[in-house]
Amino acid sequence: MNFGAVVDVMLKPGIADPQGQTVERALPALGYAGVEGVRVGKRIELTVDAGTPEEARELVAEMCNRFLANPVIESYNVTLL
């Protein structure tokens, strides 16, 4: 059975996020004051073949731990659709 899954990968709190900082610094000059806490991460959508939703979630989490995310500096969140 096919399950759609979404993986959100974000840098852990406390890990510097240069991409987010650059966006945040640029916004005031572009006319958007009052924007803060910008963090930029990845969103990965995929379809996985598994027997049960639990199996699908486990499979995706395993892929995240192994190579979709870097568990040292990134946290991830798996959502089944």
Place this chain on the structure above:
Amino acid sequence: MNFGAVVDVMLKPGIADPQGQTVERALPALGYAGVEGVRVGKRIELTVDAGTPEEARELVAEMCNRFLANPVIESYNVTLL
């Protein structure tokens, strides 16, 4: 008032996604068959200062149209937290 917002930016359907294709092609060799439709996009978290939730959403959508996303090839989705 501060509103937390999440912006998901994905390439539109039909637009080639080389990053997703590369991940998809690599997975079988890494032991994960049965994964398909891999698409890789961006997730942007931010806090915006606005009067009302509607105003916050509109402000973030405007930022997306102007520079957080490329509306020609990307679609975005704004979620207020």
